[in-house]
Amino acid sequence: MSKTALVTGATRGIGLGIATRLAEQGYALTISARDSHRLAAVAEDLLRLGAEDVVVVAGDMADQHTVHKMIDLHADQFGTLNALVLNAGFGASGTIAEYSMRRFDKTIDINLRAPLTLVQRALPLLCAAATADPERGVKVVALASITGVYAEAGLAVYGATKAALISMIETLNAEEAGNGITATAIAPAFVDTDMATWIHDKIPPESMIQVDDLVELVDALLRLSSRAMVSKLVVGRAATTGYCA
Numbered sequence: 001m002s003k004t005a006l007v008t009g010a011t012r013g014i015g016l017g018i019a020t021r022l023a024e025q026g027y028a029l030t031i032s033a034r035d036s037h038r039l040a041a042v043a044e045d046l047l048r049l050g051a052e053d054v055v056v057v058a059g060d061m062a063d064q065h066t067v068h069k070m071i072d073l074h075a076d077q078f079g080t081l082n083a084l085v086l087n088a089g090f091g092a093s094g095t096i097a098e099y100s101m102r103r104f105d106k107t108i109d110i111n112l113r114a115p116l117t118l119v120q121r122a123l124p125l126l127c128a129a130a131t132a133d134p135e136r137g138v139k140v141v142a143l144a145s146i147t148g149v150y151a152e153a154g155l156a157v158y159g160a161t162k163a164a165l166i167s168m169i170e171t172l173n174a175e176e177a178g179n180g181i182t183a184t185a186i187a188p189a190f191v192d193t194d195m196a197t198w199i200h201d202k203i204p205p206e207s208m209i210q211v212d213d214l215v216e217l218v219d220a221l222l223r224l225s226s227r228a229m230v231s232k233l234v235v236g237r238a239a240t241t242g243y244c245a
Helices: 013-024 036-049 064-078 101-132 156-179 194-199 211-222
Strands: 004-007 028-033 053-058 083-086 138-143 181-188 232-235
Touching (some): 004 101, 013 036, 013 083, 028 036, 036 053, 053 064, 083 101, 101 138, 101 156, 101 181, 138 211, 156 181, 156 232, 181 211, 211 232
Parallel strands (some): 004 083, 138 181, 181 232
């Protein structure tokens, strides 16, 4: 069996870019997204690109049943996990004064509860893979946001969940890096994906970070030995102060 990875939010943007790179390297993959038809099409593409096998899990990351199913199906099919990529996320803008509790609950469920649940349930698989390859170890990569590092007006709740995700990743390293499980939170400013179209009137897409930039970072992280630990990477947009999303 080749190396295996689980990638959430894998049918568009950053997640698709990462899944594509891993397929080209011959990984066996579990991928998830909400749109079952697009998920099936992406799985076919990944197999053509070189993925050893692709398991698909369609569902909403706010649904804990879907989150549990991802790990269960991956474990049944592959029995081990070399890379867990926590990419799926939910963003909704709104000031603190007006932010609804319904959107708050959904943001928490997708951006924090689901990643924590995935890490918890994946730990036995990650530990087994790290034990089998102590020199390389295994990796957890979480796509956070620069708003989890620097405050941005109108993104209080989104930024708070991403700050919590960064903290969770740093704590995972404190607890598990000695066991060969190292984790990185990548905190980019605006990336040129569908999720950023709402801000195009203020920030043109040609000034945004490219998806391939983040794919290159993830690829490099997955090639590090178990002796190297990079807890957080903040990626700003060129020609800005670096404090801006």
